[in-house]
Amino acid sequence: MRYFLKLILSISCLGMLISCEEILFEENLTHSKVDILAPSDGSRLQATSINFRWSPVNGATAYQIQIASPSFEQAGQILLDEEVEETSFSEELPRKDYEWRVRAVNSGYKSPYTTAKFKIESNEDFSSNTIQLLSPADNYLTNQTMLNFEWRVLQDAISYRVQLRKDGELIEEMSLTDVSVEMELPEGESAWRVRGEKDGEYTLYSERKIIVDTVPPTPKKLLSPQDEMILTNSAVEFRWENDAVVNDEIDSVFIYRDEGLTNLVEKGQGIDSYNANLEDNETYYWLVNTYDKAGNRSEPRDIYSFSINEL
Numbered sequence: 001m002r003y004f005l006k007l008i009l010s011i012s013c014l015g016m017l018i019s020c021e022e023i024l025f026e027e028n029l030t031h032s033k034v035d036i037l038a039p040s041d042g043s044r045l046q047a048t049s050i051n052f053r054w055s056p057v058n059g060a061t062a063y064q065i066q067i068a069s070p071s072f073e074q075a076g077q078i079l080l081d082e083e084v085e086e087t088s089f090s091e092e093l094p095r096k097d098y099e100w101r102v103r104a105v106n107s108g109y110k111s112p113y114t115t116a117k118f119k120i121e122s123n124e125d126f127s128s129n130t131i132q133l134l135s136p137a138d139n140y141l142t143n144q145t146m147l148n149f150e151w152r153v154l155q156d157a158i159s160y161r162v163q164l165r166k167d168g169e170l171i172e173e174m175s176l177t178d179v180s181v182e183m184e185l186p187e188g189e190s191a192w193r194v195r196g197e198k199d200g201e202y203t204l205y206s207e208r209k210i211i212v213d214t215v216p217p218t219p220k221k222l223l224s225p226q227d228e229m230i231l232t233n234s235a236v237e238f239r240w241e242n243d244a245v246v247n248d249e250i251d252s253v254f255i256y257r258d259e260g261l262t263n264l265v266e267k268g269q270g271i272d273s274y275n276a277n278l279e280d281n282e283t284y285y286w287l288v289n290t291y292d293k294a295g296n297r298s299e300p301r302d303i304y305s306f307s308i309n310e311l
C-alpha cells in the first residue's frame with residue numbers, strides 16, 4: 001500500500017510538471033503565527049509615516065501585508081496588499097482609523113493572518129514625522145553620474161530640503177516642493193538626504209548612501225590560442241590572465257568569424273578560461289571583455305586570430 005501511494009505521488013508530480021521535492025520539503029505554515037510588533041492593536045499614533053514591523057517565521061520566504069480603513073469588514077477597498085521579503089514595511093497614511101494584517105507565505109503554504117487596529121490622530125508636532133525615501137536604494141552602486149531621487153509625499157509639508165554630501169562635506173543643497181529631483185553625483189561614495197519643512201518646523205533627515213564607479217576594469221591579457229596560431233583540434237580552450245583579488249568582475253569571451261567583429265560565433269563566461277567546439281578549416285578572432293558590478297566594461301587589450309586546419 002505504501003509503495004502504491006508513493007507511485008501515485010510520483011506520477012502526479014510528473015503529470016503536473018511541478019517539483020515534488022518542493023512539496024515534500026517546504027515548511028508547513030498553516031499552524032504558524034506571525035507576531036505583530038508595531039503598530040500594535042489599539043495603538044494611537046500621531047506621525048503619519050508608519051513603520052509596520054512583525055516577527056520572522058521559520059520557513060517563510062515572504063510576508064503578505066494588507067491595510068484597510070476603517071477595518072476589513074467595513075472597508076470600501078483594501079488600501080494596500082503587498083508581498084515583501086523583509087519583516088518590516090513603511091507607508092505614509094492620512095489621519096484615519098485603520099486595520100492591518102500580515103501572514104507568512106512560501107511556495108506551498110500560508111499562515112493565518114494576524115490583525116491589529118490603530119488610529120492616526122491629529123499631530124501638532126510636525127517634527128516627529130519621517131520622510132520615506134523611495135529610490136535609489138541604500139548603498140546603490142552605479143556607473144551613472146546623473147540620477148533621479150524620489151521620496152514619498154509627507155502630509156502638511158510645504159517644502160523639502162535635499163542635501164548631497166561627500167566625506168561629511170555639503171556639496172549641494174536645495175529646497176523643493178516636488179518629491180523628486182535629478183542630481184549630478186561625484187565619483188565614489190556619497191550620501192543623499194531629505195527632510196520635510198513647514199512654517200519653521202522640520203523633520204529629521206532621512207538618509208541613504210550611493211556609490212558611483214565610472215572606472216572600467218583593467219583589460220585582461222590573452223594567453224591562448226596565441227595570435228595567428230594554427231590549431232589541429234576543433235575543441236579549443238581559451239585562456240587569459242585573471243586577477244584573483246578582484247572577485248566582483250565578470251570576464252566574457254567573444255569569438256568571431258570575421259576581423260571586423262560583426263559575425264559572432266559564440267560567447268561565454270569564465271574565470272580565466274573557456275572551452276568551445278568550433279568548425280574546422282576556419283579562421284576565428286577572439287577577445288575578452290571584463291565587466292564590473294557597476295556596469296563598466298573594459299575595452300579588449302588584445303584581439304587574437306587563429307585558424308583550425310584538419311590534419
